Amino acid sequence: MGLHNRRYRLAARPAGMPARSDFEFCEEAVRELRDGEVLVKVLYISLDPAMRGWMSDARSYIAPVAIGEVMRAGGAGRVVASRNDAIAAGDHVVGMFGVQEYAIAGASRMQRVDPSLAPLTTYLAALGMPGMTAYFGLLDVGRPVPGNTVVVSAAAGAVGSIVGQIAKIKGCRAIGIAGGVAKCAYVTGELGFDACIDYKGEDVRAALRDRCPDGIDVYFDNVGGAILEAALARLAMHARIVICGAISQYNSGTMKGPSNYMSLLVHRASMTGMVVFDYAPRFGEAARDLAAWLKSGMLKSREDVVAGLDNFPEALAMLFTGENTGKLVLKVANA
């Protein structure tokens, strides 16, 4: 077809923050499609904290990206050619397309979406993995009941922003933790959380005592480190901690465990890990709820769009310096 594909391959396992030197930028010809395959032009690439883990060769829930392999990433795009009856040229799709301009995969590796119902980027945010993660992590693992106090870290981020909004929809108090005055104002003003603690400007332990006078019933953790310890120090009896991520630790070299984990005993509390992929058979159920809440205005999805495939390494780093508000996506092409 004569198409050229610009892509980032993993060149090195990063020490600390991922950097441009950890990737190799390549320009390669797009090969011919085989029977059953679909060619997708990638329009948006999803940038997720989990990508840092995939770059590492530590044992995890999924195999690491091999050195030399195209960097793994979710994305949304438009089908430009298909040799599969299930998907036609012109369809819009989401899938794990990698950090590149064109992806080739079987139809089972992608999902059709309707850009007339929601912007394509929303299928990477509230209607995508962050939405699914928030929905099942909060409701299935956190099991909040009306009146509960739900605290979520990275509250202005892709997952945290949805966790707090679902908590409100379910009749809970939602308290966010985020970095900076602007993010906190967004979390309370725009997203309707009851309060938001600025971990850059406030003592989080003191602030949790103040905002959670009856303790924390559900803590949804995206960050680990000192903020997880602060939440452990403020648990209500029978509290549930959802372990979704530990972004504060991913680039630190040595992970730090929560030194006050015996608060789990004192408060007869639990700490449970979750991985969104386990809920794949139930994604439809979540998508129906999330789409209805979006339509009614009860749920807001915000995407923070950085333009240009060339900017991928620096855009990825924004996740770890906390520069994004809402779901971070990289725009690769217009249509």
Add this chain to the structure above:
Amino acid sequence: MGLHNRRYRLAARPAGMPARSDFEFCEEAVRELRDGEVLVKVLYISLDPAMRGWMSDARSYIAPVAIGEVMRAGGAGRVVASRNDAIAAGDHVVGMFGVQEYAIAGASRMQRVDPSLAPLTTYLAALGMPGMTAYFGLLDVGRPVPGNTVVVSAAAGAVGSIVGQIAKIKGCRAIGIAGGVAKCAYVTGELGFDACIDYKGEDVRAALRDRCPDGIDVYFDNVGGAILEAALARLAMHARIVICGAISQYNSGTMKGPSNYMSLLVHRASMTGMVVFDYAPRFGEAARDLAAWLKSGMLKSREDVVAGLDNFPEALAMLFTGENTGKLVLKVANA
């Protein structure tokens, strides 16, 4: 009545290992009974790792022992006088009698036991709080199913020895972790565990890989620290960790959290704290099972008896140096 009561009062909050200088030894007259009260001659005092926590003023599941107060402890004794219709002189009872020769309390603060059914010390071991802790911690929090691999630390101790035996009764594989060849031989030979890892002589991580080829389904933690981390490194999918204690950390000054707690996410596992007192309404149910297993020989209770109230501080320290095998009790009087 002219009785003299020798007792230990808490004199100081220990830094590190509890020492004789943290207690004040007193000899005081036993006061007259009031209506409703019972006078108990303490025969055995229960020595428990939790006592270290009660000496500290850190926030916990129970108020600390105040400086100057008689040191809190469970015990078993014989009623020598009663002004309460529910309990008569000559009855044998267990309760929180403190570290002293005579205790005065209302009848609701003690429980009658029958020394013809089991030795009095067994009511402080398999039929007492250690038995209840093992029973509810394993079955209610750990939720093992037949065929599961159950690992327990401090496996030669009061709680751990019962956890593994109940695991066997319930059709699981039981793997202990204990300190020293003699304890390990006791755990496998006498108690019937499938294996026991000597943390003083073996690399626990390597040994867990070897003894738990399919991973750990239930880990019952009494110790914390490096052994908790080794267990986290070997979890099976959907594993349950029961947090019952952290004896390796109690005297360390600073608690260390498990640095690899993100294994909970990788394995969709949970870590849940438990306190035995919550199960008080169901103690009868556990006691029936435990007594039946004891009677049939399926369950063995072993008590490690140190004689002499005078030896209390040094006997307590034995828990933390790992000198006891089975339930450690202090014998105060013959009858």
